[in-house]
Amino acid sequence: MQDFIEINFGPQHPSTHGVLRLKAKLDGEIVKEIEPVIGYLHRNAEKLCEMTFYADNLVYFDRMDYVASMLMESGYLEAAEKILNIVPPERVLWIRVIMNELSRIASHLVWAGAFGLDLGMLTPFFYCFAERDKVLEVFTEICGSRQETNYMSIGGVYQDITPGIVDHIEAFLESFPKRLEEIYKIFVGNDVFISRNKGIGVMSREVAIDYGVTGPMLRASGVNYDVRKAEPYLVYDKLNFEVPVSYKGDNLARFLVRFEEMRQSVHILKQAIRKIPDGPFFNPKAKKSMMIRLRGDGEYYARTESSKGEFGVYIVADGGVKPYRVHVRSPTFKNLSVVQELAKDQMIADMVAILGSVDLVFGEVDR
Amino acid sequence: MSLYSTLLGFFSFLGYPLSNAAAYLFESIFLLLAASLSLVFMIYLFRKYMARVQLRIGPNRVGKFGLLQLIADVFKLVQKESLFPKNRDDLPYRIAPVMVIIGLMLAFAVIPYGSFFYFGSLTVSDTGVSVILLFAILSIMPIGEVLAGISSRNKYALLGALRAVAKDISFEIPMMISVLAIIMMASARTSAPLSIDSIVVTEVLPYGILQPIGISVFLVAMIARASYSPFDMGESDSELITGFSTEYSGMRFGMFYAGLFGSILLGSFVVSLFYLGGFNGPFSGDLGAVWLGIKALILVIISFTVWLSMPRIRIDKFVNFGWKYLLPLAMINLVISGALTLMTGW
Numbered sequence: 001m002q003d004f005i006e007i008n009f010g011p012q013h014p015s016t017h018g019v020l021r022l023k024a025k026l027d028g029e030i031v032k033e034i035e036p037v038i039g040y041l042h043r044n045a046e047k048l049c050e051m052t053f054y055a056d057n058l059v060y061f062d063r064m065d066y067v068a069s070m071l072m073e074s075g076y077l078e079a080a081e082k083i084l085n086i087v088p089p090e091r092v093l094w095i096r097v098i099m100n101e102l103s104r105i106a107s108h109l110v111w112a113g114a115f116g117l118d119l120g121m122l123t124p125f126f127y128c129f130a131e132r133d134k135v136l137e138v139f140t141e142i143c144g145s146r147q148e149t150n151y152m153s154i155g156g157v158y159q160d161i162t163p164g165i166v167d168h169i170e171a172f173l174e175s176f177p178k179r180l181e182e183i184y185k186i187f188v189g190n191d192v193f194i195s196r197n198k199g200i201g202v203m204s205r206e207v208a209i210d211y212g213v214t215g216p217m218l219r220a221s222g223v224n225y226d227v228r229k230a231e232p233y234l235v236y237d238k239l240n241f242e243v244p245v246s247y248k249g250d251n252l253a254r255f256l257v258r259f260e261e262m263r264q265s266v267h268i269l270k271q272a273i274r275k276i277p278d279g280p281f282f283n284p285k286a287k288k289s290m291m292i293r294l295r296g297d298g299e300y301y302a303r304t305e306s307s308k309g310e311f312g313v314y315i316v317a318d319g320g321v322k323p324y325r326v327h328v329r330s331p332t333f334k335n336l337s338v339v340q341e342l343a344k345d346q347m348i349a350d351m352v353a354i355l356g357s358v359d360l361v362f363g364e365v366d367r
Numbered sequence: 368m369s370l371y372s373t374l375l376g377f378f379s380f381l382g383y384p385l386s387n388a389a390a391y392l393f394e395s396i397f398l399l400l401a402a403s404l405s406l407v408f409m410i411y412l413f414r415k416y417m418a419r420v421q422l423r424i425g426p427n428r429v430g431k432f433g434l435l436q437l438i439a440d441v442f443k444l445v446q447k448e449s450l451f452p453k454n455r456d457d458l459p460y461r462i463a464p465v466m467v468i469i470g471l472m473l474a475f476a477v478i479p480y481g482s483f484f485y486f487g488s489l490t491v492s493d494t495g496v497s498v499i500l501l502f503a504i505l506s507i508m509p510i511g512e513v514l515a516g517i518s519s520r521n522k523y524a525l526l527g528a529l530r531a532v533a534k535d536i537s538f539e540i541p542m543m544i545s546v547l548a549i550i551m552m553a554s555a556r557t558s559a560p561l562s563i564d565s566i567v568v569t570e571v572l573p574y575g576i577l578q579p580i581g582i583s584v585f586l587v588a589m590i591a592r593a594s595y596s597p598f599d600m601g602e603s604d605s606e607l608i609t610g611f612s613t614e615y616s617g618m619r620f621g622m623f624y625a626g627l628f629g630s631i632l633l634g635s636f637v638v639s640l641f642y643l644g645g646f647n648g649p650f651s652g653d654l655g656a657v658w659l660g661i662k663a664l665i666l667v668i669i670s671f672t673v674w675l676s677m678p679r680i681r682i683d684k685f686v687n688f689g690w691k692y693l694l695p696l697a698m699i700n701l702v703i704s705g706a707l708t709l710m711t712g713w
Contacts, residue, residue, distance in 0.1 A: 007522045015605040029526070029682060118605050120596050120679030126421035192597050192678050348526070349681045352606045 004032055011040045015118050015352045018362035020336075024351070031351045034343050036336055041366040049326035054080050055154050055291040057326070062148040064328065065364040067110045070096075070103035070139075071306040072364075073152040078233055079302035079313040083323070084294045086155040086286050091279040093235045095157055098169065098272050099142075099149075100234070101265040105176070106135040107307035108258045111359045112183065115255070118356035119196050124186050131179050134172050141165055154294065156282025169273055177266055184259055197251035201342045201354035204249060211338040214331050215309025216261060217358065220246045220253035227305040238275075241268045251357040258359075295321055308332045308359055332358070333365045369488035370394060395476070398491050402475045402629070407437045409628045413671055420675050447617035452519055455614070459518035463511045464615065464622035470507030471629040477501050478636050479564040481646025481655025489656050490564065497563045498550065501637070502543065505592065508626065509535045512601060515623070516611035527610025530682050531601035534591055537689025538598075542588035544697035545581045548704040549574055549641050555708050567645035575642035577707065580700040582642040584693055589634035590673065591685075593627060597677035598685060635666035 009015075009022035016022065019040035025033040045060040052060075057080070061072040074096050081088060088096075113128035136146040142165055143151040143158055151158050187193050203213070208221040218225055226243040228236040244260035246253035286294065296317040303312045309331025318324040335358050343351040374393050378386035411426070411434065418425025426433030451460070477497045480489035494500060509531065516528020554560035556569040575582040591598040602610040612623040639645055639662035646655030680688070 005522055007526075014608060026526075028529075116678070120599065120603075120605060121677070122417070122596070123421050123675045126423065130422050186676070190676070190678065192680055195684065196678055196681060347681060347683065348606055349603070349679070 015355065017114060017356070017360040019366075020355075020360060020362065022355075024348075026348065029347045029349075031343055031346055031348060034340055034351065036339060038333075038336070038362075038365055041362045043367065045367045046326050046328060050323055053292045053321055054084060054294055054296065054323065055286075057323070058150055058152065059148075062150050063363055064330070064367060065107070065306060065308065065311075065332075065361050066147055067361055068103045068107035068307045069147060069149045070099040070151065071107070071304070071311065073149070074100055074234070075302065075304040075306060075311040076313050077152055077154060078304050079300050079315045080154055080296075080323075082300045082302065083296035083298060083315050083317045084154060084286075085296070086283050086294070088155050088283055089280050090277050091281055092156045092283075094272055094276045095161055095281070096152060097234050097236065097239070098161075098269060098276075099151065101268050101272070102135050102138060102169070104307045105262050105265050106132045107359075108262050109135075111258060111307075112187070112255075115353075115356040116187065118352050119193065121187075121190075121193070124183060127179070127183050127186065131176060131183070134176070138165065138168055138172060141168060153282065153286070154291065155286030156280070160281040161276075166273060166276075169269070173266060173269055173273070177263070180259070180262055180266075187255065194252065196349075196353055197255060197357075200251045200350050201346070201357060202248070202250045203338060203342055207338065207341060208249070211341070212334040213309070213338050214334065215305070215307070215359075216254055216257045217309065217335050217338075219244060220257045221249040222247040227303050227310055231303065233302070233304055235272075239268050239271055251353055254357045292321060295319055296323070303329075306331060308361065308364065309335060328367060330364045330367060332360055336360060336365055369482075369490060369493075370397075370486050371491075373486060394491050398476055399472060402472055405632060406625050406628055407441070409632055409667065410624075411437050412667070413628065416668065416671050417675055420672075441621065444618050444621040449617035449619050450614065452521065452614050454520040456518035456520065459514040460614075463515035463518060464619045464626075466511035466514065467508050467626040468622045468629075470504055470511065471626055471633065473507070474501060474504045474633055475629075477504065477563070478633075478640065479567060479646070481659050482652060483656040484653050493564060494562065495559055496561045498546065498561050498566070501563065502546070505633075506539075508630065511626075512611050515615065519611075519614035521614050523607045524611050524613045527601050527603060527607045527613065530603065530607075531594070531611060533682055533686055534594070534598060534600050534689075537686045538588045538591040538693060541584050541689065541693035541697040542592070544694070544701055545578075545584045545588070546641065548578055548581050548697075548701045551701070552577065552704050552708050563640055567640055567647065570644045570647055573642060573644040573647075575644075578642070578700055578704055580696050581704070582638070584697045584700065585642065586638055587693060589638055590670065591689075593630035593634050593670070595627065595631065595670070595674045597673070597680045599679055600682045600685065603679065631667060631670050632663065635663040635670065638666055639663050 004025040004027055007024050007026055009024055011019040011021045021037040021040065023035040023037060024031055045064060048060055049057045058073055058076060061076040062069040064072050109128040109132040113125035116124040139149050140146055142161060143149050203221050205222045208218050208223060222245060224243055224245045229243055241264045244257050244264065246257050297319045299316040301312060301314040303310050310329065311331055312329030314327040315323050316325040339355055339358060342354050346354065371390055371394055374390035375386055378389040381389060415425045426436035429436040429439045476491045477500050482488045512531050513528050516524045516531065549566060550560045552574060553566040553569050557565040559565040594601045612620060615623060639659060643662050646659040648654065648658035651658060
């Protein structure tokens with residue numbers, strides 16, 4: 001019988017991205033077995049949603065994936081608006097696409113910076129956050145807050161976007177691609193970075209599908225599946241963009257897929273910002289005085305592509321002003337469960353890199 | 368004329384034995400003060416430089432340009448409680464940080480700093496075997512790290528200490544072999560090739576130019592010695608919390624921190640002495656110490672840049688690198704320098 005060192009990573013640990021706890025068994029430097037323990041950030045968001053009005057529930061979704069709150073909001077509204085039978089005007093759909101893609105860029109930048117920190121790179125973190133801050137400035141201008149935006153509302157958005165904001169976004173799109181390539185070079189131009197990631201944490205196509213992995217992680221394993229293409233929502237079918245796919249399945253592939261996604265997001269934004277049609281920015285059926293009187297019936301499952309993967313919201317309504325049941329299919333939760341498989345028989349340093357490549361945000365895993 | 372003889376003359380009214388003792392005492396005090404001040408300055412420089420690299424401003428609140436920030440930090444660390452884990456191995460746990468800092472300060476004493484105007488040579492202790500002494504003292508520091516890792520009875524600290532040991536054994540042999548090449552070259556031109564001072568005097572043409580492989584091996588070894596990114600396996604900030612120093616707090620942690628920056632400074636001094644001509648330069652009779660300082664400062668900045676731009680290498684890859692690349696390279700360097708010495712009489 002062999003003895004292992006049992007070690008506890010987290011919940012307070014610099015590389016677990018929040019409050020993940022990993023029970024690990026080590027054989028020297030080799031991780032023999034890990035068991036993720038979650039629930040340290042559980043806030044009962046789904047249950048709370050049953051107790052509040054449809055319009056108010058957005059707040060809980062903001063705080064799920066708090067680095068990409070716009071994506072969470074549009075994911076919830078995708079389901080809630082179907083339940084409440086409210087169709088947002090055309091202009092709103094375009095605004096939401098723009099906000100989604102900005103949010104996706106911000107989320108991927110946070111991931112890239114934190115991934116660098118996991119590998120011991122101190123500097124790229126600040127470069128990524130400096131760029132992310134420009135996105136957050138747009139958010140501040142548009143809704144007054146940086147991270148938990150609470151910008152969208154049922155049947156529309158909270159405020160219309162003005163020409164000034166359009167200029168701001170265009171200025172960002174002007175400067176961002178250059179900075180993105182710079183950040184990309186800092187990572188990929190570094191041999192040590194490549195050697196730490198190439199061939200590490202290889203996830204095969206079958207394993208990815210078995211575990212229900214979605215998003216950039218799935219696409220890095222060679223499955224061309226993106227909800228934006230497979231089942232277009234908002235106005236993604238009117239936009240021209242490509243879904244990056246890698247067939248290697250290792251950490252580096254995940255890194256490259258996410259960076260290519262940021263480039264595609266810029267591509268989408270450049271098209272969308274020119275195409276915003278004129279019109280109202282909310283559906284009069286859902287004007288502010290009506291918000292708490294909206295009633296819905298039936299059940300609906302809406303899937304959207306968040307920055308982490310397929311974000312599904314399932315709402316069951318019983319004809320009241322509050323949903324009967326809300327369930328969230330959290331992509332990060334599914335992606336986290338595969339770590340157990342990937343980190344087996346890897347070194348501690350690689351385990352941390354694999355964990356970093358998953359893009360964990362615990363607000364979403366624990367809800 | 369040296370600092371020692373100046374002090375000896377100053378205290379001559381005490382009679383020889385006492386004045387000798389007083390001269391050494393004051394010299395040591397000067398050294399300690401200078402070393403601590405340069406450490407504080409280095410940490411300040413690092414924080415400012417890191418901030419600039421990372422698009423930040425850095426310390427700017429305490430004192431002009433934040434110059435007093437480090438003093439404030441030292442006072443903060445002194446005031447903080449030193450935590451003692453319950454299951455610690457008491458004596459090693461207490462002496463580990465002290466060993467690190469003592470090893471560091473002793474090493475500063477054997478370095479020849481060159482001369483500076485009125486004071487003459489600033490070298491504290493000039494022995495005939497300072498090369499051996501220097502590397503012997505340098506090997507005290509890892510003992511402190513290992514003791515810290517084992518005695519704190521923390522699994523993270525233990526893993527950090529294991530990594531630190533694995534790292535140390537894989538770069539020290541190439542480092543010593545590349546120093547051997549220096550001694551070999553110097554022995555053709557001086558009768559005391561084991562004294563750093565006389566090695567530097569022979570460096571009319573810096574050895575870094577004659578041994579390009581040697582300087583790269585030695586620089587890598589010095590980065591690993593100081594253990595910062597990419598070779599900071601001992602600490603492994605994000606994986607093992609802070610490795611062997613995980614359980615330390617207060618000034619005991621501060622000693623490890625000072626040890627890190629001290630080894631960067633020391634490494635820069637040693638590299639510039641062995642490979643970049645040390646205190647040689649125009650007007651080295653008066654400005655020798657300044658030349659050494661400038662060379663060391665440039666190396667320090669290079670070290671910081673490397674630190675800030677590199678991710679951590681995995682420990683097994685570093686061990687591979689040490690034995691499969693550094694060691695053969697150091698051997699090749701030794702052979703080439705031997706051939707050069709034989710052929711050119713250098």
